[in-house]
Amino acid sequence: MRVQRNWVGGLPLKPSGLFVESPVEGFKQRGFNHPLVLALDYDPRDPSTLYLAAGNGLIRAADGGRRWKILTDHQVTELRDVSVDANAPGTIYFAHVGGLHVTRDGGATFEQVHPLPRRRYTESVRVDRTRAGRLVCGGESGLYLSEDGGRSWRLAGGAGFQIMYIQQSPHDADHWLAVTQLGGLLVSTDSGRTFEHSGKVGVGRNLYDIAFDPTTPGRIALCGWGPGVVVSEDNGKTWEERNQGLPLRDVWSVAFDPDRPGRLMASVHEEALYVSEDAGRTWRRYALEESVVFRMKFLPEVAR
């Protein structure tokens, strides 16, 4: 997902939106040009259908992202994140500037499930991959946990801090992380019931993404503006900045390749997508020149 360097709203937009990399073609755009596609997810039962959190709404991008339909209407706008409930068919949660919504029937109908009656801005939402209806979301202030599909909520931590992104470990379902504006990293080891601040990583700066290495338990990458890419090899006990070869420390997104241990991608603001074959110790320029890649996700082969 990208917009080009120095783009200003209203000016002609170079290819932006969803880009899918294949071994043969490299990165190719799929679907429509769109300046704001901020996140994506898919249902493991049908990974060829992607769900995009976009400026125009929640988009179902079928056929590997080629055929788009905007599922939502005028009641939501400027989506920030999307998370499919892998254990509840047809259930998709999405965060947006006006709160949190869910569809439980694959996009036919929607209901509001905001944690709070006011101050609804929601930046990130993540569904527990092990249990239907269990999710954590965060926005203007703090993280909230629901265990009943968004019908009731409780504060789980991070009060006073804007939440930027939430992830659950693929190795340990009880291990969750959330990154914040200025407040650094929040950690939960009790499956999202409580989050606590963790050390000084990212404190005073803004962190935007979290990546667990699916091939290497204990290895985690964070990124943000200022710290660049920060990697832990001990499940978050200690962190090391790994930016050698990156032109800037302004990094939007990181993702580990699930098929190639140690292979890490990082998107550097208006520079390019970079790749590291040694878990971030060294980097080389890879693709998507002058791009802003807000989020990356590896898809099963069938989806590509």
Add this chain to the structure above:
Amino acid sequence: MRALALLFLSAGALAAAPPFEVRVRELIDYYAHPKRDDFGYATIAARLKLGQDPAWCSRRLIELLKPPIHGDMFWMFPTTAIAYLDRGQLSEEARRALREAWRTYMPFRGDTENHWLLYYTSLYLMAQLWGGEPGERWFNGKSSEENLREAAAWIDSWMRLTTRRGQGEYDCTHYLGVFLLPMSYLAAWAEDPVMRKRAEMMLDYLIADYAVENLDGIYVGSHARTDDKMVVEKWHGIAGDFGYLLFGLGPKPEPMSGYPMYYSLASTYRPPAILERIATDRSAPYTHYERKRTRNRWRFHDELHGPVYKTTYLRREYAVGSDQGGILQPIQQHSWDVTWAVPDPRGVHNTFFTMHPYSSLYELETYFSFGPDFGVEEVVRSKRTYDSPDKLLGGSPFEKIMQDEDTVVALYAIPPLTRFPHINGFLSKDLDEFVEDPSGWIFLRGNQALIAVRPLQRYTLKPIPGGGRRLFSPYLNNGVVVQAAAASEFAGLEAFRKAILVLELDYRLEPVPSVSFRSLRGRRLEFTYGERPRVDGRPLDYENWPLFGGPFLEAAVDSEQLLIKYGSERRKLDFRRNTVE
């Protein structure tokens, strides 16, 4: 006698505008045959309207629709006009190209009220035109019926919100056109008679809103949005273009902007005579009140929309307008000024105001979804002065304002370590007189407006590129007291000076600025930063502030009604019943 003579001079400076029908025709002709080699959608639409050169229109349309298309909702509205002005003139190939473009190009819906109104109005009309088609035929994957239903629902919700709580992008020097245009489309082209009727009523509503706050076509008072040029050259906006088109006010715009042209291509709606009278009659001074709302506040506020309380005083010679201060809109808010009438406004900076130059991530995160590191930079790419200490545009949370008739008190309490710890004032190159008095007052004359300004702290004057001077006062606790008057009220600036100097003025700056001032109109204004202002001991009644209130317009909050008044004439818009009485 003096005032009458000056009025004659003022009127005589510009040739009388031709009749409405001629103004419309000139506008369409201008776009049908542009002087520049700029044959875009507007030229196609204008020629189709005139029934000229359809073969060229078809060829050119096909060229323009070749990918990549861009423009989002600003692409949607010209192509919608072309589709409706076709009337059998375009070739089948051109029609197919247009239809295909609405399948293969996904316009961004945007993030503002004007974006959405353009988007949904265009979508509504095209879904109506191409009814019965499945989702595969539309960029968003929705069927014609789904698109029509969604667009109608949003347009209706916008009308209800506007007539209950006011617009969020209210009274814009530029965007007025972007709101009039969709209503003109719907009034002309909607098949649903209720939609058509409500759109025409909204035209009355929006035009009334402008008519009552214009001075020779210039949109006066506080604005949700203006820009760096229009904030000082007040006439230079699309509102001025509509003032000329609708009421023959001001000079003929050259070049003419596209919005009045598209407006004319659709309904060519001519407002009723009562609005023309309101727009042009400045024979007696009046104070007009409005309540509007903030733009959507996504973060840091309990309510999505906060109230905006506007006061505007108008008379033939000048206007004084304000809101209550604070950040009510992002980036382009203009909170208060004194604007004086001039014989010919072209190139003239006929305004005075002060402001605190404020920029912050807090402001941007309140109103937008910008990320924290990139927001200010992204804004500055298109709004270049946003993060400048010298800027003259934008609101500030550290500015509070009160107004009574033509008296304004603006107070500032800027916290330490704020990015720009000073206030700016705009002193025009076009002031006819400028006197710094030993008393601390500054006396100005702009044409027939006299303006007394009392800065509460010391200041220096810095030149502004392009002319004029910036009053620069680098103090955290600060303020100005401003009193305007008509030249006809005094023998000259010296007489005005003497009248001002005898007015009681008490102020203190600590712990926060506080002013007590007996105005030229005999009222005592008391205002302490952060407290509710008082006039003659009575606190301003924000709780009962009308949606519209004054001699010409009346509407209560939540009423969905507007009573338009002029002399004994009445026109009542009732959006609950969809009636005009």
